[in-house]
Amino acid sequence: MELRFASPSPDLSALVTTYYLYRSDDRLIEGIERADVGQIRFMLQGTGAVRFADGHEDAAPPIMINGPGTGAASYRVDGPFHCFGVALRPVGWGAIIQQPAHHCADRVTDGGAIFGEEGLKLLESLRRMDSIEAMTAHVEPFLRGRARPVPAEHQQVCEAVRAWLAPTDASPHVATLFDAIPLSSRHVIRLVNQYFGAPPKLLERKFRALRAATALVEGGDPRDVAAPFYDQSHMIREIRHFTGHTPGTIATRMDPVLALTLQSTAYGELDQPDTAQKSRDVA
Template identity: 25%
Template sequence: MTERPDSEALRRNMSPLSGIGRDGMPLSTNRAPPEDLSPWVARIVSAKSVNEPGSVIACGMCNDLIYTRYIFNGRWTAMSADGHDAYGNEVLLFGQHSKFMPLTCTGDVMSAGFGLRAGAFYTLTGRPAHDIVDRIERQDIFGILADDLREVFCDEYTPIQWNLALEEVLRRYIARVQPDPPDPISAAFEMAAFEDPTQSLSDFAEMHNISIRKLERMVKRDFGLTPRTVMRRARALDLGALLCGVADQEEEEEMMLRFFDQSHVIREFASFFGVTPQKFRAQPRPLLALTLEQRQARRLEELKRIEPGSHLPWYAADET
């Protein structure tokens, strides 16, 4: 792919410590959870990049999971459904997104967090996903900053150590709450969005012996969006990952065939990211690429196209 005009300037200012892509841009340390957490947790992820003091990264994110993140060593702003706000050195709960959420980070990018499987937020907290779509809440629901773990979440430790501490946090919470696993229909719908986001919703409902109305209620509760929007978003996120250089390039033709024609590509992509694919590609998207890369790693693993922990197609040759 042709390099974005500002990529070189970003590389000069950023020193990635949690992974490097083929284009030299920072990535995250992300992986599937251990088996005992996997019914509720989709991904454990940490990002660490030391930047020039005062340097500002203007970008954003678009999540297909509910994430809890502890952000530190940087000053952040976001434009959520509740308006513009500033954040720093705190635990934040991010809802799933119906569209791109603008973000900025001044200084170092350092965060540790985890994404919940569809329906897990409901079984863990009793709250439906549509409560927090496009929103950020300031609350440490899961106890990331418990006294005996607080000291791990600082720049003296590595992303791998942060991820291990997050696992301990989650084990404690699940042992205390003893939740049911999420609805298997929601898990199946999440997998369908990975595998073929053009498939018929009627066919999916029939395959799982439920009505369209019940599918709509479950998806609204566990994803926060309508079934059709979840599928449309999946197509847009896959294309965004491709344009950011954090997708398997061998899937490019398959991803493009999901759209009727070029005007359909432009219209659908712009509805989620606010710009055409061409304008999107013209600027580096380092923060968005971090979240899109996590999704693609999870997607390829869950579709069994790669083995967990294996070399990802978008990593630099000497990175694992």
């Protein structure tokens, strides 16, 4: 198994957090995905399906558009499996996908239908490439050409939500977000749904659980990790819902790909655009 990440060019860092190239030559690949960010996935090799938290299953089209996740999902792929992915910021979702994120949450949308013939030609070109650097250079002109302007007010709300969720020393509270944005709470909720795929209260739960899971993956003291939750059972339920694992299985039998995507340096969805990560290899 190989997983590599690469940073977007500076002019795209407001839309994209990272690119990644995943390769596995196993005959069958099964695993669990955390409640994820919105992504575009180009299936370079392999076919499969994703089962979401509500129990429904979507087949993987050649270009997968994965909406933001509100719970952990499982996947199954007949390999070998090679995939080039684009992890999107909420503004990037609006600019490139141009669909309300909450209409696409916890589901797979056919990227061929969204991107048309240009997207399918891009997929065929990517299938002839070997390196993440070549793929990144090839996909970025497509993303630039596809992106449409996002209203300044919407960008400001997205940045306020990112800043609200980002601190690692406290659990976010919805009232704090509403206080930070000079709009009605109803308007804020509508925009947060449109770009993040879920209302603020669910985002509060999601990122509290993901932050806790990341801390456990990176060796944090479980007693400190449990502090933002009502009690230990609450922490266990929330981590299980958003990662598919309990604190115990995170420590003993974590899916290796999930463990990598829970690292604080993986998708960087709460980092400011100018702090994008450098290319790196994970095997």
